[in-house]
Amino acid sequence: MSDVTPGQPPALPVTFRPGRTRAVLVTTGVALFVVVTLIGVLLERLGPGERLSFVFTAALLAGVLFLLARPKVVADEDGVTVVNIVSRRRLEWAEILQVNLRPGDPWVFLDLSDGTSMPALGIQPGIARQRAIADARALRALAEARSAAGPGTPRD
Template identity: 70%
Template structure:
């Protein structure tokens, strides 16, 4: 990692995973919708149920592609699947991405740990390592305690 901190604000997200999920969702929706209209034996209600099923599958994949971590001058916003949490820099004690971890974990000043799904080594392992290092450096520079682990 370079010695320079990233410019703020910065957004960390698993871009490859997001691209795969959204592309797959669009393709699935298109195929299911096409099948619904190609099958001549289906009535309008059955066609609508096919399209609704495709839309539901697409919505689930959009939800899975939602995670991100946004760092700015005042702190970090962690967006996971269904929740968003805003943290001040001083609340983040450690930024951890150990071998085998599915995503970054933030150890917080209240004694809890918060998963940050926006940095995950799945498809882009090297990018996740760089992003975790950048977030760790930002936490050290802006926070109140050591952020390495």
């Protein structure tokens, strides 16, 4: 995320994502793939099909970890794109009524104009709590400024 001054929304476009969590998941996924594949290749008593199953299992497990590292929230002039584990949704600024990160929440929730609430896993206090709080405040400031100004209206 770019530098944010208190009370001022960040410059657009901006991407919020759990950087430390992502680094841990990607590193673990790569290490898991390498270790399980090496075990499958180095075990002498395994046949070709069994070795292939080790590689397939390693790829499957690494793929799950890579999916868990996917979430992000991208804010630009026209709205917000929320990328969660297996879904992606584009929202106009006017659709976002409130940005919530309450104590104990696993991630930010967006209250939407259609009466629903949407999780935004790209801002989560897991490993970096203070960063998540700052990101939630920045997204809240953007939503408040943008919805007041109207969609696509540039701010000074």
